[in-house]
Amino acid sequence: MIACNKDDEAPQPTPEPTEIEKLPPATQTGANKVGCLLNGRAFLPVGQSGGSNPYCGYYHDAFSLVFRITKNEDNITGNGTESVAVYSSDIILEEGMIYVLRADNSNHSGAYRINRINNFQSFETNTEYTGELHITKLDKEKNIISGTFWFDxxxxxxxxxxxxEGRFDMVFEGWAG
Known part of the structure; x- marks a missing residue:
């Protein structure tokens, strides 16, 4: 007689995570994590290019969140990178607020940049192509800023x-005043 045991079953392969499952969870602890979907694909910081990656700075009324994929690990000049950035200036950010990312006549903008040798492209928000920055946590004592963003x-x-599906949970450089 031949008997089958559950132990005899072939192991099932672990399914590949979806693009959104590759993003960091939306936390508010200062985990220094950031990511988004770029045209439906996960975009997460990889490598260094002469500075911290990801970078988050907030100096009273100027906020900057930049993260990049570095194609060349020895990249000092910035060539060979793709980056996503969210900027805000001339306004003191508030927890719970949503800011429109559009650039023209606005203090808030979003950008995607490709910087390769002989190929620099800059995609930016404007009055027609916009988005949103939502600040879900702003702890000025611990320098933690968290939130979500999206833009075209x-x-x-x-x-x-x-x-x-942009999300960030960062300890920011600077002072929030």
Whole structure:
């Protein structure tokens, strides 16, 4: 007689995570994690390029969140990178607020940049292509800022990129006043 045991079953492969499952969880602890979907694909910081990656600075009324994928680990000049950035200036951010990312006549913007030798492209928000920055936590004593973002950006040739499901939980450099 032949008997089958559960132990005899072939192991099942672990399913690949979806693009959104590759993003860091939306936390508010100062975990120094950031990520988003770029045209439906996970975009997470990889490598260094002459500074901290990711970078988050907040100096009273100027906020900057930049993270990049560095294609060349020895990259000092910034060539060979792709970056996503969210900026805010001339306004003191408040927890619980949502800010429109659009650039023109706004203090808030979003950008995606490709910087390779002989190929620099900049996609930016404007009055037609916009997005949102939502501050979910701002702890000025521990220098923690957390939130979500999304935006559409366009280059000079009219090509569009979509940034979705952006989330960040960072200890920021600077002072929040």
């Amino acid at each position: 950006a366009v280059n000079e040739q009219g090509k569009k990129v979509e940034i979705r």
